[in-house]
Amino acid sequence: MAYGVGKLSGMLVLSTALLAPAALRADDGIDERAALHVLNRLSFGPAPGDLAHVMQVGIERYIDEQLHPERLPIPEPLSRELASLDSASASPRELINQYREAQRAVRSEGEDAKALQRDLLHRVALEAGEARLLQALQSPRQLQEVMVDFWFNHFNVFAGKGLDRVLVESYEREAIRPYALGHFRDLLGATAHHPAMLFYLDNWLSVSPGFRLRGDARPTAKASGLNENYARELMELHTLGVDGGYDQHDVTELARMLTGWTFDPRTERGDALFVFDPRRHDNGDKTWLGRQVTAGGQAEGEWALDVLASQPATARHISYQLAQYFVADVPPPPLVERLAHRFLETDGDIRAVLASLFASKEFRHPAFQGAKFKTPYQYVLSSLRAAGRPVHNVSPLLGALNQLGMPLYGCLTPDGYKNTEEAWLSPDAVSRRIGFASALAGGRLALESTPGQGGGTMPATALAGGGAGSSREMREASVKGLPPVDATLLLTTLGSSISAKTRAVVAQSAPALRAALVLGSPDFMHH
Amino acid sequence: MLRRDFLKMAALGGAVLHPCGRAAIAARGAPGDAGAGRLVVVFLRGAVDGLSVVVPHGEPEYYRVRPTIALARPGGEDGVLDLDGHFGLHPALAPLLPYWQGGRLAFVHASGSPDPSRSHFDAQDYMESGTPGRKTTPDGWLNRLLGALPPVANPAPLRALGMGAVLPRALAGRQPVANLPLGDRATRPTLLDRPNVAQAFDRLYDNDDKLSRAYRESQRAHKEAMEALDPARLEQEMSAADNGAPPAAGFPGDAARLARLMRQDEGIQLAFMAVGGWDTHASQGAAKGQLAGRLQPLAQGLAELARGLGPRLDETQIVVMSEFGRTVRQNGNGGTDHGHGNVMWLLGGSIAGGKVHGRWPGLDSPALYEGRDLAVTTDFRDVLVTLCERHLRLADVRLAEVFPGFAGRGLPGLLKA
Numbered sequence: 001m002a003y004g005v006g007k008l009s010g011m012l013v014l015s016t017a018l019l020a021p022a023a024l025r026a027d028d029g030i031d032e033r034a035a036l037h038v039l040n041r042l043s044f045g046p047a048p049g050d051l052a053h054v055m056q057v058g059i060e061r062y063i064d065e066q067l068h069p070e071r072l073p074i075p076e077p078l079s080r081e082l083a084s085l086d087s088a089s090a091s092p093r094e095l096i097n098q099y100r101e102a103q104r105a106v107r108s109e110g111e112d113a114k115a116l117q118r119d120l121l122h123r124v125a126l127e128a129g130e131a132r133l134l135q136a137l138q139s140p141r142q143l144q145e146v147m148v149d150f151w152f153n154h155f156n157v158f159a160g161k162g163l164d165r166v167l168v169e170s171y172e173r174e175a176i177r178p179y180a181l182g183h184f185r186d187l188l189g190a191t192a193h194h195p196a197m198l199f200y201l202d203n204w205l206s207v208s209p210g211f212r213l214r215g216d217a218r219p220t221a222k223a224s225g226l227n228e229n230y231a232r233e234l235m236e237l238h239t240l241g242v243d244g245g246y247d248q249h250d251v252t253e254l255a256r257m258l259t260g261w262t263f264d265p266r267t268e269r270g271d272a273l274f275v276f277d278p279r280r281h282d283n284g285d286k287t288w289l290g291r292q293v294t295a296g297g298q299a300e301g302e303w304a305l306d307v308l309a310s311q312p313a314t315a316r317h318i319s320y321q322l323a324q325y326f327v328a329d330v331p332p333p334p335l336v337e338r339l340a341h342r343f344l345e346t347d348g349d350i351r352a353v354l355a356s357l358f359a360s361k362e363f364r365h366p367a368f369q370g371a372k373f374k375t376p377y378q379y380v381l382s383s384l385r386a387a388g389r390p391v392h393n394v395s396p397l398l399g400a401l402n403q404l405g406m407p408l409y410g411c412l413t414p415d416g417y418k419n420t421e422e423a424w425l426s427p428d429a430v431s432r433r434i435g436f437a438s439a440l441a442g443g444r445l446a447l448e449s450t451p452g453q454g455g456g457t458m459p460a461t462a463l464a465g466g467g468a469g470s471s472r473e474m475r476e477a478s479v480k481g482l483p484p485v486d487a488t489l490l491l492t493t494l495g496s497s498i499s500a501k502t503r504a505v506v507a508q509s510a511p512a513l514r515a516a517l518v519l520g521s522p523d524f525m526h527h
Numbered sequence: 528m529l530r531r532d533f534l535k536m537a538a539l540g541g542a543v544l545h546p547c548g549r550a551a552i553a554a555r556g557a558p559g560d561a562g563a564g565r566l567v568v569v570f571l572r573g574a575v576d577g578l579s580v581v582v583p584h585g586e587p588e589y590y591r592v593r594p595t596i597a598l599a600r601p602g603g604e605d606g607v608l609d610l611d612g613h614f615g616l617h618p619a620l621a622p623l624l625p626y627w628q629g630g631r632l633a634f635v636h637a638s639g640s641p642d643p644s645r646s647h648f649d650a651q652d653y654m655e656s657g658t659p660g661r662k663t664t665p666d667g668w669l670n671r672l673l674g675a676l677p678p679v680a681n682p683a684p685l686r687a688l689g690m691g692a693v694l695p696r697a698l699a700g701r702q703p704v705a706n707l708p709l710g711d712r713a714t715r716p717t718l719l720d721r722p723n724v725a726q727a728f729d730r731l732y733d734n735d736d737k738l739s740r741a742y743r744e745s746q747r748a749h750k751e752a753m754e755a756l757d758p759a760r761l762e763q764e765m766s767a768a769d770n771g772a773p774p775a776a777g778f779p780g781d782a783a784r785l786a787r788l789m790r791q792d793e794g795i796q797l798a799f800m801a802v803g804g805w806d807t808h809a810s811q812g813a814a815k816g817q818l819a820g821r822l823q824p825l826a827q828g829l830a831e832l833a834r835g836l837g838p839r840l841d842e843t844q845i846v847v848m849s850e851f852g853r854t855v856r857q858n859g860n861g862g863t864d865h866g867h868g869n870v871m872w873l874l875g876g877s878i879a880g881g882k883v884h885g886r887w888p889g890l891d892s893p894a895l896y897e898g899r900d901l902a903v904t905t906d907f908r909d910v911l912v913t914l915c916e917r918h919l920r921l922a923d924v925r926l927a928e929v930f931p932g933f934a935g936r937g938l939p940g941l942l943k944a
Contacts, residue, residue, distance in 0.1 A: 108860050110809035110817075161648040229662065236663075373738075402693060412652055412696065413663055425737055426703065427745030428694075431719065434728060438718050502731060509727045516718075521731050522738050 030055055035062075036497045037369045040527040041326050042066045042358070043142030045382030048493045063358045067351055069141035069181065078138045081392075082131070089127050092195065092273060095166035096265040121165050126395065128159070128169035129408055133394045136381055147180035147350070148172065149377060150325055153416030155191040155238060157200040159409035164196050168409045171196035184318065184348030185309040188238065192305060193274040195263035201230035201414060204262040206255060208282035226282075231255035233414045239308040241317030246289060253288040257300040315343035319353065326357055328368050329420040335362040370497060370526045373421035376404035378527060379433055383440055383519050386493050387485045389447055396445040400436050404429065434520040441515035443482035487514030498523050564876070564919040565789065565842055567798045567832070568669065568697065571825075571849035572651060573805035576863050577870035578855065578901065579818055580620070581634045581883060585613035588890040592856040596813050596863070605814030614883050618814050619822040622830040623874070630880035631833070631840070635871040635938065637888050638905040639851055643897075645865035647806070650850035654907065655696035657930050666700025668929055669797055672915060673702040675925035676796065685751060687797040688788070690781055695799050704797075705748055707788075719746065720753075751792070778802055782828035786835025789843065802828075805849065809860035833875055844876025844918045846910070852901050855890055868901035871910055877918050877942045884941055906935050913937035 035054040039046045042063065054062045065072060074082075090098065102120050105113035136145040152172060159168045175194040179187035191197050198204045206227035231254040236242050260281030263273040276298035286293040286300075289307065293300060308314055319339035323331030338360070339353055346352040357363055374382065380400050384391060391397070401408050405428070411417045418424070439445055487506060491498055502521045506514050518524060583589050584600045584607050598617060599606040607615025608624050614636070616624060626632035642659035644650045653659040657668025673687045687704040689695050698704045719725050725746070732742035781800065789795045804821050811818045829847070833840050852869035868888075873880075886904040888894045896902040908930050915921040915929060916937060927933075 107808045107858070107862075107864075110860070110862075158648070162646060233663075405694065407693075412648075413665065415663060415665075421737070425741055427741045427748060428706065430732075430738065430742045431717075431745040431749065434719065435717065505727055505730045510723070513724060513727060517727055517731065520728065522734070522736075525738060 030058060032496050033366070033369055034059055034364065036495055037364075038062055038358070040370070040382075040497070041363075041372075042146065043385075044136055044146065044378060045385050045527060046493055046495070047385040048388045048489065051493065051495050063355075066141070066143035067181065067355055067358075069144040072140045074139060074141070078134065081134055085127060085131055085134075089169065092167055092170040093265045095124065095170075096163060096195075096273075099163060099166045124166050124169070125159065125409075126398075128172070129394050129398045131169055132172065132408060133381075133397055134391065137384055137391055143354075144177070144180050147354075148177050150322070151176050151180055151187060153411070153419075154321065155187075155197065156411050156414055156416035157196045157409075158412050160412070161200055163199045167194075167196035167199065170194075179350075181351045181354070182349075184314075184343070184350060185305065187350075188305055188309050189302075191238070192234070192261070192301070193272070195273045197230070198261060198263050198274070201233055202227045203230035203258055206230070206259050206261075207280040208256075208259050211280050226252070226255050226259065228252060228255040231258055234258075235308065237415055239317065240311055240313040241320075244311070244313035244317065249287075250289055253286045253293070254304055256282040256284070256286055257288065257293060257304050260298065261301055309348055310344070312340065312344060315340040315348070318348075319343055322353065322357060323362075325419050326354075327363050328371055329422070332362045335360055370523070372419070372527055373425050374525060374527050375417060375419050375424055376401055376406035376429070376433075377408075377417070378419075379525065380404065380436065382524070382527065383437060384447075386490055386519070386524075387440060387515070388489070388493070389440070389445075389482065389485070391447045393447055393449050396447060400445075404432050404436065430525070433525065434516075437520035437524075438516035441485045441487075441519055442512075443484045445482075448482060484512065485515035485519075487511070487518055490515055490518050494518070494524070497527075563796065563842065564844065564914075565796050565798075565839075566672075566876075566914060566919060567785070567789075567800070567843060567845045569829070569845065569847045570651075570655070570695070570697070570799065570801045571805050571847065572801050572803045573647065573849075574650075574851050574853055574865060575805040575849040575869070576807060576811065576818060576853040577636070577849070577868070578852065579811070579813075580617055580822070580872070581610070581636055581870045582607045582615045582617065583613060583887070583890065584609075584615045586890050589855075592890070594857070595861055596811050596857050598813050611883060613887075617819065617822055619819040620826040622826040626830075626833060626874060627881055631875055631878070633873045633878045633880045633941075634883045635873065635885040635905050635910050635941070636883050637868045637885050637901055637903060638871045638907055638910060639868045639903040641903065641906055643867070645851060645867075647850060647865075652696060654848065654850055657697075657908065657911075658932065661932075664931075667695070667697035668911070669697045669799060670700030670702050670704060671929045672919070672921070673704065673797055674700075675921055675928050676919065685748065685788075685792055685795050688785075688795055688799070690785060690798070690800045695801060697799050698797075703744075705752075707752065717749070719749070752788075778824050778828035779831050780828075782832040783835050786832045789836060790839055807853070807862050808858070808864060809862040811857075811862045829872075829874060836875070840875040842876070844878065844914055845872075845874040846914065847872035847874070848907060854899055855895060855901055856899065866900035867896040868903040871907065873910075873941075876914070879940060879943050884938060905938060906933075908933050909935040909938045910941065913941045917942045 032051070032055065035051060036046065038059055039050055039054060039062075043050070043066070057065075098120060102113065102117040106117055132148075136149070139145055155176065157164050157168060157171060159165055164171075171191075171194050175190035175196070176187070179190055195204075206229075207225065209225055211225075228251050232251045235244060235246050235251065235254065240246060260277045260279075262275055262277055262280065264275045265273055267273060267275050278297055281297055283295040283297075285295065288304070291307075293303075296303070316336065319336045319342075320331060323336050323339060327335065335357070339357055342353050342356045343349075362368070380397055384397070398408055402410070405424075406417055491503065491506075498518060498521065502518070502523050506517045506521075509517055578589070578593075579596070579598060582598045584598070590597050598615070601607050601609035601615050605618055608618060608621060609615045610627060614634075616627070623632055640650060640653055640659045642650065642653050644653065649662075652662070655667050656664040657671070658664040669687060685705045687698060687702065689698045689704060689706045691706070694704070694706045698706075719728060728742070729746075732739040778800075785798055785800065789798065802821075802825060805818075807818050810816065813819070829845065832845065836843050848871050849869050852866040853863035854866045856863075858864055884905075888902040888904050890901070892898060894902060912926060912930060912933070912935060915926060916923070921929070
């Protein structure tokens with residue numbers, strides 16, 4: 001390919017900046033790689049200025065900042081956007097009623113009502129996506145946002161199942177985010193009482209044998225016996241873990257203890273929709289995990305959560321998952337043991353467990369720097385943050401997550417999305433990520449337009465595998481989009497996490513391609 | 528959350544072929560050896576009304592409980608196309624009648640899932656995971672089937688293929704599979720088709736680690752699809768073999784495209800397509816109307832697929848299935864609600880055609896499931912097990928991997944002796 005003299009000399013000037021990856025050491029001896037490591041794992045990747053900040057305040061101070069999100073003010077523009085989202089969105093009670101009304105209309109009126117129902121669901125999904133993604137991208141409380149991702153997957157609900165379509169946003173806001181760095185028992189309790197979980201794992205249908213609804217107008221009167229789904233996942237996924245020392249008998253008994261835990265949008269008790277319905281509760285005697293359980297109504301379930309939250313098996317299970325998320329796909333067993341110990345001695349204080357994790361020699365070990373393969377969620381967020389792109393319209397990002405196989409709130413199974421390389425590394429993943437990188441780098445994602453417009457919910461054009469689509473589409477898109485991402489700034493932001501080899505290829509490529517190469521590089525697929 | 532609607536999927540499709548799944552490096556692919564069985568699954572999302580597909584016109588009860596949406600008896604105006612004196616085919620499915628007459632089309636009535644769920648989400652999930660009642664199964668039955676098929680020498684990235692915007696649950700899992708967008712997006716060139724761009728990325732991904740190998744695999748699969756779907760070649764083929772172009776949009780076009788791909792690429796052994804829009808709670812219609820309007824292109828597409836496969840139809844078993852059936856009795860809005868038993872359609876392959884298989888439980892009240900729905904007398908897995916075992920020649924021991932925990936032995940007489 002022939003370049004004019006002007007282009008060539010321009011490239012040579014640029015290359016000096018591009019080829020300067022040498023890890024900087026600040027005067028007090030902070031290793032740039034170590035600084036990047038904490039940024040990569042405690043946040044969704046460095047944004048412009050982040051690396052300089054950590055180099056300045058030091059790694060310990062940065063970790064401490066992140067462990068205390070309440071001390072970090074939310075910047076004015078973000079809090080304004082969140083406030084307007086908050087005032088625009090309906091309460092869970094209103095949403096449930098709107099959803100059921102729409103369902104009834106579909107049954108009786110057909111196609112027109114279907115369009116209205118679609119509009120409702122589209123609006124609700126977009127609001128949930130905005131609340132999640134704007135905070136994940138722009139909040140200075142990055143570790144809290146990272147933990148929201150972690151805990152949502154741990155206590156996963158699927159937005160494609162019935163009522164949960166309209167409940168995921170409140171589930172995250174009320175049951176996950178406030179407890180992301182709090183005590184495990186509080187988090188467990190909040191998820192157990194939330195209608196999104198009660199609906200998703202069918203506990204609202206679980207009733208004492210022989211229970212009959214009498215003239216009860218509660219929707220879909222299908223409650224016809226014990227449903228073990230929630231009880232099973234509560235032990236297998238949420239607390240003890242699959243090898244946590246329980247058997248089928250314990251599942252059945254726990255399900256019996258949880259009968260009557262349901263929700264009612266007509267309830268007048270404040271904001272919470274949870275109700276305990278004693279008529280549905282199985283008051284018989286039970287034996288569970290080797291313990292005698294005497295009849296106690298709702299208290300049986302509350303006590304069961306206490307027991308589960310304080311089990312050593314739970315401490316190990318949560319610790320393993322945290323270490324896998326923050327350190328390595330196969331975490332070092334001694335680290336897991338130490339974290340489990342910390343979990344038990346602090347009564348499941350998540351902040352304390354994380355402090356131990358981040359201080360551990362395993363977390364700090366250079367071998368684990370850049371060792372995790374990003375999930376699509378981490379990949380998309382870190383790309384946006386590195387590019388320093390302002391986002392007002394999250395639709396292209398929701399579309400990108402769909403295309404990359406990780407739709408937001410779209411994991412069907414209760415075990416949530418995995419965060420391991422084995423789960424995400426595939427030929428499809430690589431080519432689609434490169435497609436996304438080039439669309440973002442070329443300014444072809446409509447991130448600034450009004451939400452729900454311009455970008456569409458699926459940026460099919462932008463994500464055309466390799467990315468560019470036809471030349472006609474590229475012209476159209478560049479008119480609507482943003483200026484291309486500046487590769488030099490990108491490389492400064494990402495520092496030595498981009499290797500010398502990648503920098504060399506970038507420097508030798510056409511300027512228009514450079515940012516796409518950085519974001520689509522093997523280095524940036526990892527963190 | 529959006530309905531998984533076929534048209535929407537078509538509209539939202541990505542633009543290039545991507546192999547999905549993990550460990551795509553494993554040496555698997557082209558079966559190559561002639562006569563290896565192939566399987567195409569067409570999933571009707573939203574629960575199609577099976578009683579309007581294969582109509583029990585011999586049952587007075589059918590006409591009693593469906594006063595305005597029943598299809599007329601054969602011979603009448605807009606009547607069903609008689610199959611065997613008891614059942615008849617919806618008139619919109621006329622394009623498929625020649626296959627019935629030629630012994631290439633069969634049905635299994637009163638089939639479905641043993642799980643009682645009437646939730647679209649749960650029921651589709653169970654049917655695609657192949658494990659009714661179990662929510663934590665991580666992979667789909669087609670993906671496990673791919674892993675259980677005898678390995679072959681030459682890796683072919685397209686051995687298992689999904690068509691649609693996203694990878695279907697049935698194909699998700701450890702085995703590498705390909706996903707092909709619908710419509711003309713399948714052949715749209717990408718940035719990586721430009722030599723200078725590909726060259727730069729090739730250099731970034733020139734290591735021997737998993738990531739670099741995955742990158743090279745994706746490039747290879749993309750080239751293979753572009754070649755198979757080369758527009759110039761397609762045009763030539765269409766005028767020669769297809770006697771005119773297929774309709775521009777929707778299922779018939781995509782079915783014809785799949786046929787062409789399968790004819791050209793012998794390595795494709797499993798394929799999955801989904802078609803939506805069957806949730807007819809209101810104004811379902813009868814010989815004309817909403818449901819008929821959707822059955823018509825479906826039949827046309829299936830006929831395109833069969834015709835496009837030509838002599839390959841013998842080795843290709845096409846299965847049409849849906850998550851559950853609909854209520855026997857029509858509701859107050861001229862529609863039907865979520866039910867239980869349904870009908871599975873079987874076209875081509877080794878099927879013993881011209882027959883409605885399974886045990887028909889009847890529509891009289893005592894025979895109904897929970898007093899309202901067609902009962903399930905054949906587990907859908909019995910049908911699939913039969914196809915896996917006999918048509919795909921899967922060893923007994925591997926069957927348990929595809930349908931773990933299922934003890935059924937298949938459906939006798941389903942395939943040609």
